[in-house]
Amino acid sequence: MKNKKTVRIALTKGRIEEGAIDIFESAGIDCSQLKNKGRKLIFHDEHYNIDFVLVKAPDVLTYVEHGVVDMGIVGKDTLLEQNKNFYEVLDLKFGCCRFAVAGPKNSNFYEGYNRKKIATKYPNVAREYFRKIGQDVEIIKIEGSVELTPILGLSDAIVDIVETGSTLKENGLEVYEDICSISARMVVNMASMKMKKDEIEEIIGKVHREVSLRDVLLASNA
Ligand code: PRP
Numbered sequence: 001m002k003n004k005k006t007v008r009i010a011l012t013k014g015r016i017e018e019g020a021i022d023i024f025e026s027a028g029i030d031c032s033q034l035k036n037k038g039r040k041l042i043f044h045d046e047h048y049n050i051d052f053v054l055v056k057a058p059d060v061l062t063y064v065e066h067g068v069v070d071m072g073i074v075g076k077d078t079l080l081e082q083n084k085n086f087y088e089v090l091d092l093k094f095g096c097c098r099f100a101v102a103g104p105k106n107s108n109f110y111e112g113y114n115r116k117k118i119a120t121k122y123p124n125v126a127r128e129y130f131r132k133i134g135q136d137v138e139i140i141k142i143e144g145s146v147e148l149t150p151i152l153g154l155s156d157a158i159v160d161i162v163e164t165g166s167t168l169k170e171n172g173l174e175v176y177e178d179i180c181s182i183s184a185r186m187v188v189n190m191a192s193m194k195m196k197k198d199e200i201e202e203i204i205g206k207v208h209r210e211v212s213l214r215d216v217l218l219a220s221n222a
Helices: 015-026 057-066 076-081 123-132 148-152 166-170 190-195 197-221
Strands: 007-012 042-045 050-055 071-075 087-091 097-104 116-120 137-141 157-162 173-182 184-188
Touching: 007 015, 007 057, 007 197, 015 071, 015 184, 015 197, 050 057, 057 071, 057 076, 057 184, 071 076, 076 123, 076 173, 076 184, 087 197, 097 123, 097 148, 116 123, 123 137, 123 157, 148 157, 157 173, 166 173, 184 190, 184 197, 190 197
Parallel strands: 007 050, 007 071, 116 137, 116 157
Antiparallel strands: 042 050, 071 184, 087 184, 097 157, 097 173
C-alpha cells in the first residue's frame, strides 16, 4: 500500500476549535491530544497521518494560502473579510451566527444626512455592505469589544458578529439590519488539492458524511 502523505490542518483557536474537534472525532479522526493540549500548538495524529496546528482566525488563510498547511477550519466571517486564494470545500454547519449592523436602541440610525461612523473588526465586510446599500460611511477598524464604541461615542453603529445577542443586549444595543449568516468552513490550499488529492478527499469525505448525518438527525428531530 502506498504511503499516506501527511496532511496539515490549521484549526482556528477558541470556539471553532471545539466544534472542529467534535466533528473530527465523530468522523472517526482521533483528536484526543488536542483536548489535553496545554500550551502546545502542533499535534500529530499517527493513524491518519494528520498534523493539527492551532492558530488565530485571521492567520488560518495566511497559512493555507502559503501552502504551509493544506487545509483550514475557519469562520465564514474571516473568509469574507480576507481576499485570499483557497478552495472553500465544506460548510461545517457549526459556529452559526450572523453579521449585523447594530447600535444604540432607538437611535434612528438610517435617518439624517451626516456621514455615519461605523466601528468594526471587519472593515472589508462593512465597506462592502454600505457600498451595496449606497450609504457613504466612515469605517473605523477596532480589534475587539466593538460594542464599546457607540457607548463611548467613537461610532454611530457597529458591524459585528451576533450569536446569542446577549453582548448587544447587555450593552444597550440592538440589531438594525442583518447582513448575512456565518458558520465554520473547511478550506483547502489550491496546490495541495492536487498534490495530496487522495488524502484530502478522504478527510473531506469523512467530515462531509458526519455533517450530512447531523443534518438528517436535526431534520428528523424537528
Ligand atoms: C464576538 C463578537 C461579539 C460577541 C457576540 O466577540 O464580536 O462581541 O462575540 O456574541 P453574542 O451575540 O453571543 O453575545 P468575541 O467573543 O469574539 O470577543 P471580541 O469582540 O473581544 O473579539
